[in-house]
Amino acid sequence: MIDLRSDTVTKPTEEMRKAAYQAKVGDDVYNEDPTVRRLEELAAQMLGKEDALFVTSGTQGNQIAVLTHCVPGNEILLEEDSHIFYYEGGAVSAFAGVQTRTIKGHRGAMDPTLVEVAIRGEDIHVPETGLICLENTHNRAGGAIVPIDNMESIYNVASKYNVPVHLDGARLFNAAVALNKPLTDFTKFTTTVQVCLSKGLGAPVGSIIAGDEQFIKKARKWRKRLGGGLRQVGLIAAPAMVALTQMVERLSVDHDNAKRLAAGIGSIKGLEVINEVDTNIVLIDVAKKGLTAEEYIRLLKEQGILAVSFGPTIIRMTTHYDVSTEQIDQALAILQK
Incomplete structure (x- = not known):
């Protein structure tokens, strides 16, 4: 996962x-x-x-x-x-x-x-x-x-x-x-x-x-x-x-991965990044997918991605050192489907 x-x-x-x-x-x-x-x-x-x-x-x-x-x-x-x-x-x-x-x-x-x-x-x-x-x-x-x-x-x-x-x-x-x-x-x-x-x-x-x-x-x-x-x-x-x-200085890698994730999501139809990504958190509105946050999270889990609900149609994804840049790209490929 x-x-x-x-x-x-x-x-x-x-x-x-x-x-x-x-x-x-x-x-x-x-x-x-x-x-x-x-x-x-x-x-x-x-x-x-x-x-x-x-x-x-x-x-x-x-x-x-x-x-x-x-x-x-x-x-x-x-x-x-x-x-x-x-x-x-x-x-x-x-x-x-x-x-x-x-x-x-x-x-x-x-x-x-x-x-x-x-x-x-x-x-x-x-x-x-x-x-x-x-x-x-x-x-x-x-x-x-x-x-x-x-x-x-x-x-x-x-x-x-x-x-x-x-x-x-x-x-x-x-x-x-x-x-x-x-x-x-x-x-x-x-x-x-x-x-x-x-x-x-x-x-x-x-x-x-x-x-x-x-x-x-x-x-x-x-x-x-x-x-x-x-x-x-x-x-x-x-x-x-x-x-x-x-472990402090390497936080910049998490920030870069969050920006990479946000940029990729920005090109996916039906998904909208709603925050300016300063650090390691990305907030995504899934309303245009016609799904609630909880419904979308369940679909993601079936595809091997875990996220959390941040509102009726908002999900949160957070980058950290246990998620590599390669895994960010894998996640984006799954989200594109």
């Missing part, structure tokens, strides 16, 4: 498997696992933050950030199709006791003027704005890169009102590689950031949240409360270290 459902389906490399086998480990709840500490130190340095914390998933990282920044009764501002709002099971209300206020964006980017208008004033009737959340790249906008100057403008607005900014940077490495920019060009306009190591970077498990030392100290306790305090975690931190040190 040519699996284009997500970059989460990648399998660990041989180097990752060897690293896990050879990892030096300890009890991380006691802060005694040397491998995870090295991973956290490296991640903090790459992200330009004082400290970092290894967590089990991107969703857990985002939730820990909200829990650490906010108190029950706060309101958080975020783009209306953001992952935190759309794909995390209402966790911010279930766990943190905060409400969401969504803002319509363009390709995942919110208008800083609308963000400023949405920040609550001093009024006994309304919740305090506890956090502004950004997402880069933006999943539902088709892996769109939120411009750095947009992030800067929103960060300046937030600073004016003393509101922290959290970046869901699940695919931030994709944005950095696509623009040939260091991660810190993005993260300097954030208070905290979460990055996934188990998507395009291929680690089997894990994400990083990063911020200042006091934030990470509080976040570590929230991780424990959520059941995320792990023991000999070096077994999974070692593959994550390989992801950080060996």
Whole structure:
């Protein structure tokens, strides 16, 4: 099968498997696992933050950030199709006791003027704005890169009102590689950031949240409360270290393959690519085929291609290192039929 459902389906490399086998480990709840500490130190340095914390998933990282920044009764501002709002099971209300206020964006980017208008004033009737959340790249906008100057403008607005900014940077490495920019060009306009190591970077498990030392100290306790305090975690931190040190630059291959896929689909009758392909995600409208997304996905599966539904007639295909350029061409040949 040519699996284009997500970059989460990648399998660990041989180097990752060897690293896990050879990892030096300890009890991380006691802060005694040397491998995870090295991973956290490296991640903090790459992200330009004082400290970092290894967590089990991107969703857990985002939730820990909200829990650490906010108190029950706060309101958080975020783009209306953001992952935190759309794909995390209402966790911010279930766990943190905060409400969401969504803002319509363009390709995942919110208008800083609308963000400023949405920040609550001093009024006994309304919740305090506890956090502004950004997402880069933006999943539902088709892996769109939120411009750095947009992030800067929103960060300046937030600073004016003393509101922290959290970046869901699940695919931030994709944005950095696509623009040939260091991660810190993005993260300097954030208070905290979460990055996934188990998507395009291929680690089997894990994400990083990063911020200042006091934030990470509080976040570590929230991780424990959520059941995320792990023991000999070096077994999974070692593959994550390989992801950080060996798998970043090659993301450009995924981006090239996504553009190759989009260009090929653009010449197929009845299929329409509806996003500007910045990174590794291609969104395809199949309405002119006279089929729903689910119907078309079933037909694709019969032909050896896996994709996911992104709407009534929209499917998503995501490139990653387990799909070669040759397989992209095979997929296009099948789609042509």
